[in-house]
Amino acid sequence: MEFAIVAPLFFLLVFGMVEFGRMVMVQQVITNASREGARIGVLDGTSTADVQAAVATYLQNAAVSGGSVTIAPDPPTSAGYGEPVTVTVSMPFDQVSWLPSPIFLGGRTMSATTVMRRETVK
Numbered sequence: 001m002e003f004a005i006v007a008p009l010f011f012l013l014v015f016g017m018v019e020f021g022r023m024v025m026v027q028q029v030i031t032n033a034s035r036e037g038a039r040i041g042v043l044d045g046t047s048t049a050d051v052q053a054a055v056a057t058y059l060q061n062a063a064v065s066g067g068s069v070t071i072a073p074d075p076p077t078s079a080g081y082g083e084p085v086t087v088t089v090s091m092p093f094d095q096v097s098w099l100p101s102p103i104f105l106g107g108r109t110m111s112a113t114t115v116m117r118r119e120t121v122k
Helices: 002-041 048-061
Strands: 068-072 084-092 109-117
Touching (some): 002 048, 002 068, 002 084, 002 109, 048 084
Antiparallel strands (some): 068 084, 084 109
């Protein structure tokens, strides 16, 4: 009898912890992926494809898929010395959730942006 009263609340708490734990982990992964993309994007001779490949490789190594990459300026070599290069990685939480249907975070998009200054010869 007591279990029938406590079980729904218990399972709600467990699924909530799983969902928020996965969200924090994936948020950290896409933050690191945007940082890796920006690190490549500020170097001389880097193309947009190089930045996208660096981000995709990082996401793939972390077993996270479905991210979209935005680079500004595009291509990153169009930024002058010391000018910012911005890499944004975004991903819908529905694509990375471990639950079949996210309870609390369904329909939300996670995003991470990294800005670094261009390293080039003056």
